[in-house]
Each structure stands twice: as C-alpha cells, then as structure tokens.
Amino acid sequence: MDERRAIVDFFQKQGILIQPDAVEFLINSGGMETCKKIFGKLTEKPFIISLWDLQKLLERKEEKRGKERIKKRKFVILRDITGNSTCGGDVKDFVCLFKNRYERLSEMVKKRQEMRNAVPIKKALKVRDEVSIIGIVRDVRKVKNGTIIELEDYDDIIPVYVPSEIDSSLINDEVIGIVGKKTNELFIAKSVVRPEIPVRRQRNFSSEEKYVLFLSDIHVGSKNFLEKEWDRLIKWLNGKNGNERQKEVAKKIEYAIISGDLVEGIGIYPGQENDLEIVDVYEQYEKLAEKLSGMPEHIKLIIQPGNHDAVRPPLPQPSFEEEVKNIFSNLNAIFVGNPCYLEIDGVIILSYHGQSIQDFASNIPGLNQNNPTKIMREMLKRRHMAPSYGGISPLAPEREDYMIIDIIPDIFVTGHVHVTAVELYRDVLLLNASAWQRQTNYQKTMNLIPDPAKAIVVNLKNLMASIMQFS
Ligand SMILES: [Fe+2]
Structure with a gap:
C-alpha cells in the first residue's frame, strides 16, 4: 500500500496524474526505481500518464537493446473494472465518462x-x-x-x-x-x-510452448445447451479423445478463458422461459460448476461474465458476487470483469464478451454480426469496444472509460454472436470463441447463424490458432 502511495506522490509532485493501472504496472516492474527511470525518459511533461504511455516508454528502451520485454510475468490482470467501479448512476458521471474518453482518445488521434x-x-x-x-x-x-x-x-x-x-x-x-x-x-x-492501431508492431510471445483454450457462450440451463458436445471437449482435454498431436496439445493447455454467457440466465429476451431447462439461475451455475469440474486440474479457468450472466448489465461488467463465486470454490478458477486485459507469459490478451458487436452491425453499412472479426477491426480502428451510447449495449457512467483499447493486445477475443472466427488484423489475433448452444428460436428471428461446439486453442509461443470441432 505504501509503495502505491509513494508512486502516486512522486508523480503528483511533478504535476502529473498517474492512472491506477499504471501504478499497478510500476509496482510489478521495479517500483520507485522504474518510476525515476521513466521520469528521466519523458521529453515533455504530460498531464496524465497511462499504462499505455509507460509501456511505450519501456518498449522504446527495449527496442534499442533489441531485446524482448524485461521480465515476462506469468499471469497478471492488467485492467478490470472489478473492485474499481466509481459508478454512482448520476448524470454528472456520464459527463466524466465522456470527458475521460475524449481526453484519452483525442491524445491518440493527435499523434497521427x-x-x-x-x-x-x-x-x-x-x-x-x-x-x-x-x-x-x-x-x-x-x-x-x-x-x-x-x-x-x-x-x-x-x-x-x-x-x-x-x-x-x-x-x-x-x-x-x-x-x-x-x-x-x-x-x-x-x-x-481515426486513432487506429499501427500496421506493424512487435508482438509478444511466450518463451515456452503453452496453449490457451478460448471458450464462450456455454449457456448452461438452456434446453439448447450442447451437453454431448461439451462432454466430448472435456474428454479431449483429459487426453481421452483426439489424435496424438491433439492429445499433445491438450496436455499443454494451461489456461481456459471463457468470454461470457456461462449460463442461459433468466429474463434476458422475450419468451426465454420456453427455452429454459433450469429455471433457477443459481441452479444453472451449479450445473455449470459440475460441467467445468471435468476439466483437468492443470488448466486454470478465467471466467468472465456476459449479458446472460448474473451481474449488472451495463458495460463494463464487474465479475460475479461472492454468492456465485462460491459455487465454483472447488475449481481452479479466476473471476474477471467484462472487458478485461490479461497478460500471460508476456502475451497481452483482451477478452470482451462482445455485446456491442450488434450495435456496430446495425449502425455501419456492410457489417454483419455473423462476421464478428470484421467488426472487431472497427473497434481497433476506433480504439474503443462500445462507443455509441443509447444502443443495444448499455453503458455504465464510470469516471474512467474501460471500453477504450489503449493497450494494443496480442490477442483480442469476443463471443456473444456464437460464431467461430479467427483473423489477423495488423498483428493482432482476432478471435470469436464459438458457443455451446444450438440455434434458439429467438436467434432465428434475429438472423443469427451460430457455428457452435468448437474450441479455439492458441499457442502462445507463436500465436498460432487452431480450431477443434466437437459436433
Ligand atoms: Fe451474449
């Protein structure tokens, strides 16, 4: 706690505001010593220092040395609303949110x-x-x-x-x-x-071969939950199905990121009660915990909520309350908010459920929710995951805009539209992580064509993605 205070004071004395996640970053990368080094590198005194600024400053140093990042950290949550919400629901707070957005994004545009x-x-x-x-x-x-x-x-x-x-x-x-x-x-x-992201950039890779499994939209509790297909996935993870190569990969999976809509939830869309197999939301989570308990222990689960889950609907969504978390107490799980920036062995991952994919699809001609990676490119161009207020995806009046993409990720993953997609855009690996639910009548009316029962695995050593099919 003291170190945190000292870092904030250090910058304050120079008239510089430092953002909370930048403080976290400094604590993890050498503390006060790094602060002084960074201060020495500033050619002009900024009003505010973000995590992005710090990483840029350090990268410059590393580029000169021709080396990779100083120290690869095993697992760090870089940014998450959980525990940081300032949301009072006041109109004044929306003014703060948009001011923060304007300040940070206009700085990026100015650099063009x-x-x-x-x-x-x-x-x-x-x-x-x-x-x-x-x-x-x-x-x-x-x-x-x-x-x-x-x-x-x-x-x-x-x-x-x-x-x-x-x-x-x-x-x-x-x-x-x-x-x-x-x-x-x-x-x-x-x-x-637009603020955009650069055409080329130094990507981060892990030093050893290890895999991350990307899952999303399990929708347990729905009559359309693909339980048989899910059980096949679990079998593969336990080395009980697949060819030799696939079994080798399964052994090396260290993390499974689940990008929201873990359960079907209740009261999410009109007529949903007809699609429910389990009508109590807590019982839905209990069944989910049972389905996840089949995962081998060496896989750490990273659990993120979506619009069907039992957390507040407006973005950014914090992670689950204790009541829900406790249901998973026997599992090797970490709970994060939506969206969330993670770093695994030096590789930066942005995971976002993707509610606003539909807003982009309805507001920009030529875009379609069945082609989500094309929409994710639009998010990167705007350096924002959900710009439009008053659309399908609600926004919470946080004082800081958590939907800004100021750190350029190596992997950007979404779900929500139940499509399986992989694309590389300007050195960022874009993924839409499939689903474990067959098409519902509601989706039929929304013209949403799912591509379910697939799992994407990415090798962090080379950022290559492969798709496993379980249907
Ligand atoms: Fe969703």
Missing part, C-alpha cells in the same frame, strides 16, 4: 501525422483555410451522398459534411479527427482520421 497541427473547433469556425480538428461525434444524420455529423470538442461544436466516398462508417460518440475546410454553413471533410 495528419493531426499534428489540429486546431480547436472554435478556431476552425472562423477560418476558411484547410485545417484539422478533433472531436467527439454527435448526431449522425444520413443525407444524400454523405453524412452530416456534429463534431464537438471542449468548447465548441461544428456541423461537418462527410461525403460517402470519404467515409460512411461514422457512429455516435466515437472520437475522430477531420481534415477539411469551412464553407458557408458546413465544414466539408476531406479526410477522416
């Missing part, structure tokens, strides 16, 4: 080449030259051959016309930069600049 000379909107309203501005998108209106948005920064708001050939994927509450020119009434966009 085209945005180096960005001016405040107030100034752009007065000049007729080409300028760059940065703001948060409000009120997206489709018009003939384009979109009209209101772009807002700290002091002003400007109506911007974005022709379709420039960009037709603008959504509410994302933070963007725009290069353009003011005409009589509108600012006409010449290009749209």
Whole structure:
C-alpha cells in the first residue's frame, strides 16, 4: 500500500496524474526505481500518464537493446473494472465518462501525422483555410451522398459534411479527427482520421510452448445447451479423445478463458422461459460448476461474465458476487470483469464478451454480426469496444472509460454472436470463441447463424490458432 502511495506522490509532485493501472504496472516492474527511470525518459511533461504511455516508454528502451520485454510475468490482470467501479448512476458521471474518453482518445488521434497541427473547433469556425480538428461525434444524420455529423470538442461544436466516398462508417460518440475546410454553413471533410492501431508492431510471445483454450457462450440451463458436445471437449482435454498431436496439445493447455454467457440466465429476451431447462439461475451455475469440474486440474479457468450472466448489465461488467463465486470454490478458477486485459507469459490478451458487436452491425453499412472479426477491426480502428451510447449495449457512467483499447493486445477475443472466427488484423489475433448452444428460436428471428461446439486453442509461443470441432 505504501509503495502505491509513494508512486502516486512522486508523480503528483511533478504535476502529473498517474492512472491506477499504471501504478499497478510500476509496482510489478521495479517500483520507485522504474518510476525515476521513466521520469528521466519523458521529453515533455504530460498531464496524465497511462499504462499505455509507460509501456511505450519501456518498449522504446527495449527496442534499442533489441531485446524482448524485461521480465515476462506469468499471469497478471492488467485492467478490470472489478473492485474499481466509481459508478454512482448520476448524470454528472456520464459527463466524466465522456470527458475521460475524449481526453484519452483525442491524445491518440493527435499523434497521427495528419493531426499534428489540429486546431480547436472554435478556431476552425472562423477560418476558411484547410485545417484539422478533433472531436467527439454527435448526431449522425444520413443525407444524400454523405453524412452530416456534429463534431464537438471542449468548447465548441461544428456541423461537418462527410461525403460517402470519404467515409460512411461514422457512429455516435466515437472520437475522430477531420481534415477539411469551412464553407458557408458546413465544414466539408476531406479526410477522416481515426486513432487506429499501427500496421506493424512487435508482438509478444511466450518463451515456452503453452496453449490457451478460448471458450464462450456455454449457456448452461438452456434446453439448447450442447451437453454431448461439451462432454466430448472435456474428454479431449483429459487426453481421452483426439489424435496424438491433439492429445499433445491438450496436455499443454494451461489456461481456459471463457468470454461470457456461462449460463442461459433468466429474463434476458422475450419468451426465454420456453427455452429454459433450469429455471433457477443459481441452479444453472451449479450445473455449470459440475460441467467445468471435468476439466483437468492443470488448466486454470478465467471466467468472465456476459449479458446472460448474473451481474449488472451495463458495460463494463464487474465479475460475479461472492454468492456465485462460491459455487465454483472447488475449481481452479479466476473471476474477471467484462472487458478485461490479461497478460500471460508476456502475451497481452483482451477478452470482451462482445455485446456491442450488434450495435456496430446495425449502425455501419456492410457489417454483419455473423462476421464478428470484421467488426472487431472497427473497434481497433476506433480504439474503443462500445462507443455509441443509447444502443443495444448499455453503458455504465464510470469516471474512467474501460471500453477504450489503449493497450494494443496480442490477442483480442469476443463471443456473444456464437460464431467461430479467427483473423489477423495488423498483428493482432482476432478471435470469436464459438458457443455451446444450438440455434434458439429467438436467434432465428434475429438472423443469427451460430457455428457452435468448437474450441479455439492458441499457442502462445507463436500465436498460432487452431480450431477443434466437437459436433
Ligand atoms: Fe451474449
């Protein structure tokens, strides 16, 4: 506790605010000594230091040395809302949330080449030259051959016309930069600049061959739970089915990440009671614990909630209350929130259930929930998992925006749409981790076509993914 205080004080004395997860990171990577080193590396004094800034500063040092990260940590939770919620449900808190989002994302946009000379909107309203501005998108209106948005920064708001050939994927509450020119009434966009992630980057790998199993959407308690297929998965994990190579892989699985919707829950969608085999949510978790107890002991379970689980619905979702956790007390399990950043042997994993995949699909032409990795790319471009307020996925008024993707993960995994998908985008491995439920009538009406009973395994030594099928 003292070290934490000392680190915060150290930066405060220099007039720098340090974010809580950055403090955690420093404690784990050398404490005060590293603080001093980092301070010495700052070319300018920032107002706020994030985990992302620290990692960048340390990476630079390591690149020079041509070495990998200083020390590979076995297992660390890098960021999680659990225990850190400040949510009071006040409208004021939403102001804080959006301010925090704007501050952090506009900093990222500013780093883009085209945005180096960005001016405040107030100034752009007065000049007729080409300028760059940065703001948060409000009120997206489709018009003939384009979109009209209101772009807002700290002091002003400007109506911007974005022709379709420039960009037709603008959504509410994302933070963007725009290069353009003011005409009589509108600012006409010449290009749209997003925070994005770099094309290339040094990926992190584990030093030894070890595997992570990615599972999601088990939906225990539903009549459509694929129990037979699940039991086959457990058999494989115990070395009792599969070919020699597959049995070898099973032995080397050290972690299983379950990205939400562990049980079917109750009262989640209209008419759900007809699909339930177990009507009590606690009994659903008991059955789940029984189904998970078949996993071999050498596999550590990382359990994350989703929209069907017994935690608050708005994002970010904290992990389960003790009452639910206790049901799993015999298992080798760690409970995390949704979303959650993890580091396993140096490899950074972002796990998010994926509720907002549907928001992206309904707001951006050409996107479809049956193709979730394409939507995950859009999240990375915006460096945000759920920008739009007031859509399908509710947001909680936290003072800090936990949906921001400021740390670039090596693996980004979602679930929710029951699809099995693997894709590499700009050196980030994108996964959608299948499901263990056959198509429900509700999904049929939502045009959701599942690809269930599959498991994705990733070797952390080379970040190669393979898919095992159990149907
Ligand atoms: Fe879900």
